[in-house]
Amino acid sequence: MKTVKVSLKERSYKIIIKNNIFEDVAYYHFSKHKKSRAIIITDKNVAKYYIKNFVSFFNKYKSETLVVVIKPGEKSKDLLIVKKIIEKLLNSNIKRNDVIYALGGGVVGDFSGFLASIILRGIKFIQVPTTLLSQVDSSVGGKTGVNTKTGKNLIGSFYQPSAVFIDPNTLRSLPQKEFLAGYSEVLKYSIINDKKFFLWLDLNYKKIISKNSKIMTEIIANCCKKKAIIVKKDEKELNYRMLLNLGHTFAHAIEKELNYKVKHGEAVSVGLLMAMKLSVLLEKTNCINFNLIKVHMKKLNLPTTLNCLNPNQKWNAKSLIRNMQSDKKKVDKNIKFILLNDIGKAYIENHVSNEKIQLTIKEFF
Numbered sequence: 001m002k003t004v005k006v007s008l009k010e011r012s013y014k015i016i017i018k019n020n021i022f023e024d025v026a027y028y029h030f031s032k033h034k035k036s037r038a039i040i041i042t043d044k045n046v047a048k049y050y051i052k053n054f055v056s057f058f059n060k061y062k063s064e065t066l067v068v069v070i071k072p073g074e075k076s077k078d079l080l081i082v083k084k085i086i087e088k089l090l091n092s093n094i095k096r097n098d099v100i101y102a103l104g105g106g107v108v109g110d111f112s113g114f115l116a117s118i119i120l121r122g123i124k125f126i127q128v129p130t131t132l133l134s135q136v137d138s139s140v141g142g143k144t145g146v147n148t149k150t151g152k153n154l155i156g157s158f159y160q161p162s163a164v165f166i167d168p169n170t171l172r173s174l175p176q177k178e179f180l181a182g183y184s185e186v187l188k189y190s191i192i193n194d195k196k197f198f199l200w201l202d203l204n205y206k207k208i209i210s211k212n213s214k215i216m217t218e219i220i221a222n223c224c225k226k227k228a229i230i231v232k233k234d235e236k237e238l239n240y241r242m243l244l245n246l247g248h249t250f251a252h253a254i255e256k257e258l259n260y261k262v263k264h265g266e267a268v269s270v271g272l273l274m275a276m277k278l279s280v281l282l283e284k285t286n287c288i289n290f291n292l293i294k295v296h297m298k299k300l301n302l303p304t305t306l307n308c309l310n311p312n313q314k315w316n317a318k319s320l321i322r323n324m325q326s327d328k329k330k331v332d333k334n335i336k337f338i339l340l341n342d343i344g345k346a347y348i349e350n351h352v353s354n355e356k357i358q359l360t361i362k363e364f365f
């Protein structure tokens with residue numbers, strides 16, 4: 001078992017990483033919220049594998065439960081669906097001391113966290129993430145939200161969970177494509193500020209592909225620690241937390257270009273490499289680092305070019321740059337990039353010419 005603390009004064013909480021953790025979650029509820037109902041929100045795929053087992057432990061401790069199953073996928077991150085589930089919970093007489101458990105990937109986590117932050121002006125919620133992306137990233141840090149027609153995650157709140165319970169064993173049922181998409185975020189942490197971690201990942205790539213339990217526990221704990229440090233320094237993403245957007249300026253533009261019919265993590269994979277290439281073109285770092293990352297990605301079968309993401313797309317650098325310029329989260333007219341002086345040395349760059357961005361993109365056709 002490994003524990004990581006997220007220190008945010010009165011909003012501090014623990015992340016517990018342990019195989020077969022469901023009974024611990026039920027015991028936590030029994031010991032801390034005995035008189036409250038456990039509202040478990042999950043999606044259909046996750047329910048198929050885990051809901052029976054999860055609920056059985058709440059039954060063992062004689063805690064009352066209510067299970068809500070949403071459709072899997074990004075389409076569930078919708079204000080109308082949040083409203084529908086809120087009405088359902090209000091009709092079932094939800095109380096302010098009831099606790100929401102988000103059992104699932106980032107979609108369930110973002111959806112449930114947002115719902116918990118607005119229902120009855122906010123009730124407690126606990127994350128039980130079941131994808132690699134949600135275990136190393138979205139379950140920690142308190143960003144919650146839903147999508148709009150204009151873009152992703154444009155409605156939401158900063159609302160921290162009261163605890164995060166991670167069971168690395170749940171990764172066994174996760175499709176390999178989803179697993180690898182989540183792995184891009186793992187790689188991102190190493191490239192931001194920990195070259196040693198990157199080299200360790202590279203050494204252990206075979207065990208990673210086979211989801212070796214010991215290695216995965218190590219990876220999840222390390223990433224959670226890194227995210228906890230960043231969130232403690234800058235909870236509301238005013239400056240330092242932006243480093244977590246490494247590769248994401250490119251990735252968001254790619255996702256938009258493909259009408260979001262691409263896995264976020266896959267776009268991040270190409271985005272990370274683009275950020276590295278741009279850093280090389282600006283002479284901030286060297287080709288050796290670019291190649292180290294590219295070779296590592298290839299070993300893991302991660303996408304490294306735009307055509308790997310969609311070979312039928314007519315890629316156009318200008319259009320991708322336009323997507324970056326219209327990014328709703330952009331606060332001034334410059335496109336911000338997270339660039340690298342080295343693997344493990346990321347920084348925020350405010351001024352990059354369009355010419356250099358174009359040159360970078362064209363290398364990935």
Ligand SMILES: NC(=O)c1ccc[n+]([C@@H]2O[C@H](COP(=O)([O-])OP(=O)(O)OC[C@H]3O[C@@H](n4cnc5c(N)ncnc54)[C@H](O)[C@@H]3O)[C@@H](O)[C@H]2O)c1
Pocket residue numbers: 043044045046049072073074077104105106107108110130131132133134137138139140141142143144152153170171172173174175178181182264
């Ligand atoms: N809040 C944040 O800080 C933050 C950070 C990054 C991403 N996100 C959000 O996270 C979402 C993506 O999350 P995701 O990649 O976890 O996707 P997801 O939640 O859609 O899960 C991916 C798929 O795997 C299935 N699944 C989940 N766990 C499984 C398991 N153990 N076994 C088998 N199938 C399983 C799901 O049903 C789904 O079909 C996006 O909406 C993104 O915006 C949020």
